[in-house]
Amino acid sequence: MKSEDKSAGRVRIAVLGKFNVGKSALIVRYLTRRFIGEYRSNTDLLYLQAVVVKGSLMDVEIVDVSGETRDSPLEAAQLAADGVVVVYSITDRESFEYAQRVLELLSTVPGLPTTLLANKADLAHLRAVKESEGRALAETTNSAFYEVSVAEDSPGVYQAFELLASDCLTFLNNNNTLNSNNNNNNNAANSTTTRTRKFSVTKMLGTLISGKSSSPPPSSPPPSTSSCSWQQGTVKVCQKADLYRSGMLQRRVKKTSITASL
Ligand SMILES: Nc1nc2c(ncn2[C@@H]2O[C@H](COP(=O)(O)OP(=O)(O)OP(=O)(O)O)[C@@H](O)[C@H]2O)c(=O)[nH]1
Numbered sequence: 001m002k003s004e005d006k007s008a009g010r011v012r013i014a015v016l017g018k019f020n021v022g023k024s025a026l027i028v029r030y031l032t033r034r035f036i037g038e039y040r041s042n043t044d045l046l047y048l049q050a051v052v053v054k055g056s057l058m059d060v061e062i063v064d065v066s067g068e069t070r071d072s073p074l075e076a077a078q079l080a081a082d083g084v085v086v087v088y089s090i091t092d093r094e095s096f097e098y099a100q101r102v103l104e105l106l107s108t109v110p111g112l113p114t115t116l117l118a119n120k121a122d123l124a125h126l127r128a129v130k131e132s133e134g135r136a137l138a139e140t141t142n143s144a145f146y147e148v149s150v151a152e153d154s155p156g157v158y159q160a161f162e163l164l165a166s167d168c169l170t171f172l173n174n175n176n177t178l179n180s181n182n183n184n185n186n187n188a189a190n191s192t193t194t195r196t197r198k199f200s201v202t203k204m205l206g207t208l209i210s211g212k213s214s215s216p217p218p219s220s221p222p223p224s225t226s227s228c229s230w231q232q233g234t235v236k237v238c239q240k241a242d243l244y245r246s247g248m249l250q251r252r253v254k255k256t257s258i259t260a261s262l
Pocket residue numbers: 017018019020021022023024025026036037038039040041042066067119120121122123148149150151152
């Protein structure tokens with residue numbers, strides 16, 4: 001077995017943002033290199049992807065809580081994620097203000113890696129948010145920043161996810177080391193960091209895109225501008241109730257007690 005065959009770990013990335021900013025398009029672009037114009041926006045999606053980060057294979061879960069941010073932004077901010085991508089559209093001032101509120105909330109979670117992603121850069125003639133404003137917000141909230149066009153396949157799409165996944169892994173490894181040291185000190189038998197997640201509804205991406213039942217193979221790997229390489233991915237579609245049952249919409253609440261409203 002190659003050393004890469006064993007997963008170095010699993011991280012969960014949540015994608016948040018106001019409606020219509022391109023969250024679903026972003027995730028599908030990252031996973032499949034395709035741009036799909038329209039999506040159903042009332043289904044919560046969980047995507048699984050295996051990527052090689054810094055030479056290690058890792059599983060990346062990407063959660064797209066469609067409609068969630070519209071119904072209850074606070075719930076979205078409470079996602080049990082190891083890292084968060086917050087998306088706004090450069091053509092939609094309100095979406096930037098929304099992203100600002102989300103990032104300010106998330107910055108209260110110690111050590112949580114966050115990325116601010118300004119989408120729809122191809123619509124420069126409709127620009128309502130300057131790039132410098134996005135960059136400044138990212139700096140004040142200690143987030144990475146990328147301005148991209150998902151429609152035009154900007155390399156920043158891939159770089160954003162891959163850097164965030166890498167940061168999540170570092171963050172988790174540091175936590176695991178800390179916990180393991182604590183456990184040793186306390187003579188505890190097992191580490192308490194293992195997480196179990198279950199989702200009952202599964203569906204392949206092919207269904208979402210074309211009505212066919214199989215997952216579409218990628219046409220080619222993503223740009224080799226980063227330390228990550230693309231592997232086979234699967235997509236699961238999960239309903240909001242499943243997210244609650246799995247604890248995904250509760251864990252951060254317990255950990256951080258975020259109570260401010262957006
Ligand atoms: N011009 C342009 N349009 C884009 C881009 N990315 C997404 N869109 C379009 O923006 C619209 C919204 O995209 P979605 O991916 O459904 O946005 P969303 O944030 O997931 O929306 P909700 O599910 O309603 O929260 C669609 O019409 C997309 O085709 C982009 O980079 N440029």
